[in-house]
Amino acid sequence: MTRKDPIGPEFYVPLAVSEKFYDVTFYLAAALSIVVLIIDKASQPKLYEAVQATFVVTVVGFFVTGIVIKTYFATRAHSSRFADFVSNAFSVPLVPSPSEGYYNTPGRDPFMRIGASVLENTLFTRSILARMLRFERARICVYVLVWLWAAIYRAADLELLAIAAQVLFSEQLLSRWVRMEWLRSRVERLYDDLFALIQSSSDTRSKEFRARVIEALIRYETSKAQAALSLSSHVFNKLNPELSLRWLSVCSQLGIAPATDPAA
Structure with a gap:
């Protein structure tokens, strides 16, 4: 395709x-x-x-x-x-x-395509964030340890210590890490909820299924907006082959055919 x-x-x-x-x-x-x-x-x-x-x-x-x-x-x-x-x-x-x-989304029903697309997005998002967090956690640990050492060391200049605190607790470091952890947690829960919804729904055209799919879409989009983070394109390109294969496995488990499948 x-x-x-x-x-x-x-x-x-x-x-x-x-x-x-x-x-x-x-x-x-x-x-x-x-x-x-x-x-x-x-x-x-x-x-x-x-x-x-x-x-x-x-x-x-x-x-x-x-x-x-x-x-x-x-x-x-x-x-x-x-x-x-x-x-x-x-x-x-x-x-x-x-x-x-x-979008590797299956089905002709638009709400089923939305559900599958959000499920695929959460699969990719949580995996990319998990990989990005390896670096973020290591960086934060180094910054925190250095700052704590400087705070305890009595000979440290208080002005330099204040500047280091401003850098550490800025939006670019500690706040960014917290937002990444929060978004990863939200996306993981959403993935589990949506997977269970598609797996247990016998009628994808029911009002309940469609309402829950729209609710999942809103949760995903609002979570991204609140976190205000951009995913790494480098990490995406690196993980894309592996995650695409995993998505095929998920489609198989749920009994849905990905869009790349000729039978879709």
Whole structure:
């Protein structure tokens, strides 16, 4: 089957670029905040002023980039993906260039396709988050241990310790890790609930099944929106072959045929 995903290059690539710039400005601002404390203002006034000015510009850039990401890049990317998702479920083109072969969703009933798509999405999302969390947990452990050591060590400079605390408890480190753990937990529960729903439902056209499928879709989308996280495309590409095979196994267990199956 031909695979085409115009949503990714058009909307998610700019989002990824802006998020990388956001990360760079964050770490640059953190580094400059320490450099400002180290430079002797009396003996090197010009260097101090240059670093201070660069620090201010970096902080402003960090703030503006964060606002633009949340109100523009992330919003339009997620809205376009959701519109493409609904287009696939109901076979109605809600976007100018719908994706082809992106969703491995079976069945002709739109609500069954929605349920299968959400189930597939939760399978991929929880697996990608689990792999991403390996690095995040290790990084947080290192930062926390270093910060605790500096806090206990009496000779540590209090100003440097305060800056380290701001970095550690910022949105980019501790908050990001907590949101990743929370989203992984939510998605895992949703996957189990949706798997049990499809497995136990004898009539997929009943009002109860359709209501629960829509409720699962809302839970998934609102959880992603609340977490405000982008999944790693590198991890996705690395795990995609393995997860695609696992999805085929899940379809077999539930008695549904994936879209790549000629019988679908």
